[in-house]
Amino acid sequence: MRIVASLTVLALAGGLASFGLRSETAGPQWQALRSQFSDQEWARLLRTADLPAPSDPTNKVFHDDAAFRLGRALFYEKRLSGNGELSCASCHDPARDWTDGKALAVGLAQVDKHTPSLWNSALNRWQFWDGRADSLWSQALQPIEHPKEMGGRREDVAELVLTDPDLRTLYLEAFGPAPQELGDPLTLERVFVQVGKALAAFEGRILTAATPFDQFVSGLRTGDPEDLAALDPRAIEGAKLFFGEARCHLCHHGPLLSDMEFHDIELPRDGAPEPARHEGVGRLLTDPFNGRGQHSDDVEAGRERLAYLNRTPHQRGEWKTPGLRNVARTAPYMHNGVYASLDEVLEHYSTLADAPTRSHADAKRVLEAGQFDDSQLQALKAFLQSLSSPPPPSELLPPLDPDS
């Protein structure tokens, strides 16, 4: 019995040490919280800390300040579009947390996808809802030329960047000497790709700052009472549900609260599942601007990204798991904007009342109706609201009022 007791003490001390605390310094507030969560829930909570720094070896100017300045100018530049009235910011509005507040995006015409927020997009493993791009720079090029989005032409974009005095100055600072002419297709493509890489250098800095939830998790690590008080009891209850019984963490885990992969969460739809990730993989592998293509700055790294991708019929109906940071400010929700509020999202997961017929027999094993009561729904919502970070810093806002 004495041996067992000693081992228990050692185990407890070891456990506390692994959380960055010594038993004698862990206050009653921390002890009370620790007792609320199982070991697994606790570990899941701690794994949400430390948002990683983004990087992209296929884009050598990803961290470059001059490329960032060019990218910022281009991001707010309406002349990239076919009608001269749309910029990237038209849909990814910094005042709306880098989205547009609409169910479905509207460029030159309505698009069949909801505009995803750009918060932390540089940390995504794949870009777009179907993951058809493997880098921010290759992603940024597609909306510019999409006929329903910006409807621009790469010839016009390259011409603009090399001839507009302000943009040319920024281009020269970022990429050095400019080509004298754009007649050669490869030269034209290279300048167009540089536009994408500069945009990625800008978008790569759209990173969320610490949230009340992060402060709380920091408190779990250090025992700091002020940090532990960052969440109210309802949000803590929501966190316990999220990382425990409700099983939200299965897909929404880690610092992004996303597994960065693709799932069918049985959203309402008409007919068969859309091609979704199945098509996305196909497009990614044939994209001339993917990471293993001739415009990549690290072909080997690009090959490694794509080397193990599989493409199966199972991927139909599967869309990318979005990160949840700032989720409370980025309604509507889902790839098709089908839910207008967090309440509707939580109702879906609670009841699956609007789910279509199971797409495959095994799907029910993953997604079961949570059957949350009102108190649990409010707790989950409070937790999601605790993931809101401060608004974008001024360096990410338009350098000048485009209309002035």
Added chain:
Amino acid sequence: MAVAPRRNICSTRRKRRAPFRLLLVLGALVASCSGERQPGIYQDGQPVRPFTSTENNNYQVRWASQPHPIPINEPFEIVLDVLGPEADLTLEVDGWMPGHGHGMVRTPRVTPLGQGRYQVRGMLFHMEGAWELRVALAWREDQGDSFVIQRDNVVFEVQI
């Protein structure tokens, strides 16, 4: 024991001649006894896991991940040791979540390293939970002027 799925599987082959059949077994045993420290398969001087027989007892397989333990939603590699009769062996590896009804989002690649050892790259367990590491083996068995393909498999349970 579950049969390894044919979907989402990659394979590689190793070819050896009959006189070297015993080498496979002996080589691995010698490596084990001589204290060889191949990355991944040993930790603190001991094999991470013991050998496990395949379903039909044709081969014995052990494995270790690199890094160890397997991180959630981060790429990792596997080192496999295979003991048994020498053959024209094809090795296939996959990950599967029996409780979820889906496998990995990747197709790993298997590279023979010699002496019954294999490296598996491209592994990714993107979700927490119970996984199965499925290893399927196939080999050609000559029968006079014809041959048949023999199969066996082993499934390792992995909790992530």
